[in-house]
Amino acid sequence: MKLVGCLIFVLALALPQVAAAAECVVLLHGLSRTGQSMKTMEVALKKASYKVVNAKYPSTRKPVEELTPYVSTAVQKCGGDRVNFVTHSLGGIVLRAWLRDSRPANLGNVVMLAPPNQGSEVADKYAGSELISIMGPAAEELGTGPDSLPRRLGPANYTLGIIAGDRSANPIFSSKLSGPNDGMLTVASTKLQGMRDHITLHLTHTFIMNNPMTIAQTLTFLQKGRFDHGLDYNEATLMVKRIGKTEPRAQ
DSSP states (O other), rough: HHHHHHHHHHHHHHHHOOOOEEEEEEEOOOOOOOOOHHHHHHHHHHTTOOOOEEEEETTTTTOHHHHHHHHHHHHTTTTTTTEEEEEEEHHHHHHHHHHHHHHHTTTEEEESSSSSTTHHHHHHHHTTTTHHHHHOOOHHOOSTTTTSSHHOOOOOOOOOEEEEEESSSHHHHHHSOSSSSSSSSSSSHHHOOOEEEEEEEEEOOTTTTGEEEEHHHHHHHHHHHSSOOOHHHHHHHHHTTTTTSSOOOOO
């Protein structure tokens, strides 16, 4: 019985603790997606005692600069709480554009999932095509050239953790990418000068936000400002299942 008790204690210590009081997380979905794509993440964060604002914005209808007011609207819903962010894909670029001019005094931690921080080689390859046109003006801004929007937004001067994927479900796009990639972006293109931590998971671009490992690592970074590079999938799954079922441990 003593051994069982010790094991339970160790597992409890490994769990991401629930949020401290007055913590809000704004979720920003990716290109051609909706807030529904971030629903699994939203549920997990709420169980961990965060206030969550799952923002919606017309990602295919406006350029990035015209999408930033939607971030302001979402942040206002956090009230006076400390504001953290979790973004997917284009959401990371929209956030970077917003933070350039609107950084809040109570900014917390930021986690970007598969962000095209150095631009997208896919956007380069299909520039001017009907595919990019359908995806909208923001997609047209995501090239890798030195004058592209992602390259002009500058380094991170906030606590940023980035999760990249290296599993592809899109062999056509992957054939146009140089190096490990998630079917849309190379791992290298997700990185950003000034980031606090970076981790690569064996996941695809489209569904990276729903995976237990991603959720566990996101919670860990929000609470500690770093990822757990030793965490395995089984441990992550257990952590996610137990969110909200243990008392927060002392700091």
